[in-house]
Amino acid sequence: MASTPLTLILLTLTICLRAQAQAQAPAPSPSGSLNLTAILEKGGQYTTLIRLLKETQQLTQIESQLKSNSQGFTLFAPTDNAFMNLKSGALNGLSDDQKVKLILFHVTPKYYSLSDLLTVSNPVRTQATEKEGTWGLNFTGKGQQLNVSTGVVDTPVNNALRQQFPLAVYQVDKVLLPLELFGENQKSPSAPSPKSSKTSPETPTVAAKAGGAPSPSGDQKDTAPPRNLALGLVLAGLAFFCMGVLS
């Protein structure tokens, strides 16, 4: 009687592993072919950013450099609202070169998790940085709340659209205006228009998305279910595992 469930488990496991080997064989999916457009499109509110990334050729730049840059990249992705809330003409007033710099300013040549950014030393180099200390981003954390600051804007870093080496993509609700373009000459005070009334009610906190946070699973060992139930659970688990592998 005791041998029956065991046999079942072994059988399931064997079938499962064989199926897994077959399922994985024909899909060697080359790593390093990340589709940034797809990541942003999935976010649903980055059409302006996607357009700018394309216009400035930075989409292909980033995607191709992701294959060779061993440090990875981090992109701060302003929402469509963020662009809409810019002072009118702020973007159109820029030359093509300045637009490229503005986009490069939203990218760091290094992968940072949100928890990395809470403790990073400022200022952080961006792709726009040529001279050390210029075109940098400053990060400040208070508890689990992380802000990015350029000297012109200071805004929370919210949602992680992707947080996995080699590419991190974080939502920002303001366009990161560099001091070098929007600072000294006060012609662009970048005052948000009145309709920018806190348009992100559902943005999760850094803590929720930071990942790697140890789960507070305490000692649950001494509440193990009875044996038959445990076997049932194992079988169910295997079945689910199998379905996952095969799908």
Ligand SMILES: *[C@@H]1O[C@H](CO)[C@@H](O)[C@H](O)[C@H]1NC(C)=O
């Ligand atoms: C990336 O994703 C976009 C949108 O999903 C798609 O149109 C494009 O063809 C993809 N590019 C590659 C290289 O797969």
Ligand SMILES: *[C@@H]1O[C@H](CO)[C@@H](O)[C@H](O)[C@H]1NC(C)=O
């Ligand atoms: C960023 O931080 C550095 C170092 O703390 C500081 O010297 C610099 O003034 C800061 N820049 C901005 C724009 O806040």
Ligand SMILES: *[C@@H]1O[C@H](CO)[C@@H](O)[C@H](O)[C@H]1NC(C)=O
């Ligand atoms: C982040 O920026 C907001 C304004 O955009 C400010 O109210 C908040 O105090 C800042 N938080 C930190 C940790 O600097």
